[in-house]
Amino acid sequence: MADFVSEFEKLLPEVEKPGRYSGGEWNTPDMSSPARGDMCFCFPDLYEIGMSNLGVQILYDIINRAEGFRAERCFAPALDMAKKLREHGIPLLSIETKKPVKDFTVVGVSIGFELLYTNVLYMMDLAGITFRAKDRKEEDAIVIAGGPCSVNPEPFAPFFDAIVCGEGEDADLELLRRVAEGREKGLTRAQILNSIADIEGVYVPSLKREGYRVKKAVVKDFENAPYISKPLVPTVESVHDRATLELYRGCASGCRFCQAGFWYRPIRERSAKRCAELAKDMLKSTGFGELSLCSLSTSDYTGLEALEDELSPYCRERGITMALPSLRISSFKPDMAKDSRKSSLTFAPEAGTQRLRDVINKNVSEAEIDKISVAFEAGYDSIKLYFMMGLPTETDEDIAGIAEICRRLKRLYMEKRPKRGLNISVSCAVFIPKPCTPFQWEEQISFEEMKRRQFYLRGLLREIKGVSFSWHGAETSVLEAALARGDRRLSYVIEDAYRAGACFDGWSEHFKWDVWQAAFEGRGLTMQMFTRARDLDEELPWDFIDVGVDKKYLAKERELAYRGVTTKNCREGCNGCGALKMGRCTIL
């Protein structure tokens, strides 16, 4: 094995933010003893983004704690570094021991976002890994994928030997163990793949036949599931540069557009006692000055008050800030923010009218929006509102409702603090129908219609003083929608797009719309073929994955949506979605 370390080090002073590649983070486990098998976690985005990914850190920690196994990391290098690596003929290396990524027993790519698909190939390319699993040689590393995009792995399935669908906590280590054993016994690649196929959650694309099914992997005992007690402390400031504690998995709200809310069912909470212990361990071992309590709807967490009581004094003594993201209006209390130095509130009504909020089952009423005045009283004078555009059944009236909410908030604010001014920032994403949601059959509105509605809203908001408006690019939303519900044909499109220069598609400055359009056309496809409405009885590319939540339940929810009927929060009682067969919903 060639030693690239010294050559690689010489490149570091020549690139932007060399700390992205240098390693040596505090809490890095000892890598000196030999391992039976090792896995390189590849995150197809920059260090700053990847280091904030909770899933990767949890899995990294689990493998490094296991006797005889080792995990290392690699992030997508920025373009300047990629150029240097190519010029010097250095393959992509792991951060910790600077070992070529392709020489690991298993290479595990975490995919959390459709617009990272070309970056997966970018990393494989730099690493010297053959793109298609079927073309790999006997001795090549076993290349696997995991992460939230495993909800519909078909567009990228041909690039991987195996895909872990669902939560990787148990599956990843078991898979690494079996691959290492297979190598020790001298098994062939095909035999090794056969030997991992029965691990819960593992999908081996080359074995897929008529009737093939994969059961999503679920952590059964979430309370005692391993958690990162010693998170790595990033060398370069990362996007969420703080200790992050996951309070629970799944979500009881049942918003009909939300993939994570259905995909991560059953709903499993960790006790406040254990959460407090974990939080303190993390803060002690990292020295982070900020703690973020994170979950899909953190303020719904049963033990929130107990947890805050336990952690507030601890944090106050040490000057640590506690951040509570994704607050729901319905559960906002002014003292929730008492230990946070934030002066800006964030709320996500998602839709402008009650009618449409009922359609999407976003449980936020007009009366509750009025409750925001409590926050104004508490001294907040800046608010961020998140909405979605193009939701099923949306009309111009619903869009006008967004402007109406802004006016209403301004009135409420003036009643409380007439001498000052309220800043409202409205952020509007385009609705993307996603697999594993009641809206998985919906069509996405056309590109032209997106533009028209964005224009319309912008016009309305311009008339209100103190409101700023930002929206997501229509182009990326169409592409994301096409990739999200795509099938295996898209693997060719992704490969063509990458070869034609698409990369870092999630970064607006790098996004190449024309390249993607040409890539679809070149394969006789269009994005609209994938963003169209699906028939209820149509076979969907992700149907072979058993996610717990029944397809029939999703269809029923869809029907309720069209009738404008809401479904109650699971905390008020089980709605019978089917996830129970995969484990207990601890909130019941």
Added chain:
Amino acid sequence: MIVLKYQKCDEARFISHIDLLRHISRILLRAEIPVKRSNGFNPHALVFFSPPLALGVTSRAEYLTIDTDMPAGEVLARFNASTPKGLNAICAYGCEKNPNLQARVVAADYVYPYPYREIDFSGVVIEYQKKGEPVKEDVSAKIFSARDEGGMLCLRLATGGVNLRPDRLLATLDGIYGETGSVTDIVKTAQFASEDGKFVNIDDILS
């Protein structure tokens, strides 16, 4: 007040100055060294640095001043138990008040990866980019001396308010020696203040 003398080497060479500030505050939190905080609207921990080090350069002589009542020996031990590879402290000095090294340091010694040779630096011009614009600068007045350190070239360069970045001299030295040196091979070995027109090693001021 405690002044820690620490190194910045190995992987830590690539921590930028801004990131270093966050690193240090985390080390202090992990080490549970009680640092006094400033008063006022946005209280912050009272820690003070010596002038920033160029990215990629190794240093054996960085200084960190901490406002704490903890004894020097304990600060040193705790700091070293909580610091990542490459940022460990060498010694700790106790002092009455903040020695304000940020302002007082005027020079530093750098050992370069070239064998020692007598060089005439008069009229030396360096070229570099500043905000995308090419700049030419005569830096001869910022090179105070050259000497032999273990057979290698050691330069004393202006540091602090009047500053010469050691990496920016590399191209010039490469030209003189006809070889290519790397930033990662430069080592800072000492920092100096000026007293009565003489350079005094910061260590001597503190001890």
